[in-house]
Amino acid sequence: MGFRNVMIMGDVALSLKNCCLCVKGESVVSIPVEDIDTVLIENRQSTISTALLSALAQAGAALFVCDEKHMPSAVLQPFHRHSRQSEVMHAQLAATRPTQKQLWQQIVIAKIENQAKCLALQSLAAEAAHLRSVAKSVRSGDEGNAEAVAAAYYFPRLFEKGFTRGKEEDARNAALNYGYSILRGCIARSLALYGFLPAFGLHHRSGLNQFNLADDVIEPFRPLVDLFVVRTVETPDEEFTPALRRQLFNLINYEIEVNRKTYGVSYAIELTVQSLSAALVQGAKEIQLPALQELCQHSYE
Helix, strand or coil, X not given: CCCEEEEECCCCEEEEXXXXXXXXXXXXXXXEHHHEEEEEECCCCCEECHHHHHHHHXXXXXXXXXXXXXXXXXXXXXXXXXXXXXXXXXXXXXXXXXXXXXXXXHXXXXXXXXXXXXXXXXXXXXXXXXXXXXXXXXXXXXXXXXXXXXXXXXXXXXXXXXXXXXXXXXXXXXXXXXXXXXXXXXXXXXXXXXXXXXXXXCCCCCCCCCCHHHHHHCHHHHXXXXXXXXXXXXXXXXXXXXXXXXXXXXXXXXXXXXXXXXXXXXXXXXXXHHHHHHHHHHCCCCCXXXXXXXXXXXXXX
16 A cells, blocks of 8 residues: 555546656656545546556555535445455354444544543543543443543544534535545545445445445544644635645645554555454454554654
């Protein structure tokens, strides 16, 4: 898997030349395909060759395209690239309901703990302590719906009283949705790489959702986007600028902790998916989930 993330905002032609992504506009830029982790195409006038699409898929890169509102609307992901695809699929489909509920419990606890850390990093110590107590109450399968209880408490404290996730005209919601979409696509890509069927989730089960499992795995990663947005988007009517979208796309290069070690978000996603595979195929009891830390760009050696 690569390490470079490419955002296309101009009217350009994308093609494959000498194993490189070739970007042809007013000038020509070439990037080795093997170095690419993700590509996001914002400009709807841009064109891309099928040879490049195939090369990106073979390299395990995720390709996002955006709608007229500049929101990620689709992702191209690799298909059948894992050497033990059948084993992982069968293990995923054969997972018992108690196993699914226990794994979902771990995910919800990690999410609420990261929401608490987000509040703590915003100097909201008492509010953070309350969420940590909610995290301790999560039961198998989150039967008490602690996730929803935590969310109802968390967002109005993180932003302000009266803030809701349902207000589409609020620039902060647009930024949150954009950041979540990028993480969701990267997670779906990693699930496909490791042989999972992303449509079959542990908790999310919508028959209209092709990425139910990605919507499970994303939950503890969301507070990273929350922390960035609360520090970057100051007012509900702030303009959703190209610069802001670039910053949100770049969050996959930020640092997050897994098993007390610091990694870039993109690799942390891979570690979480690896551990999910171990849980379902080998019967491991715990999955490795991210722990939020102070915002910091990850440096690749």
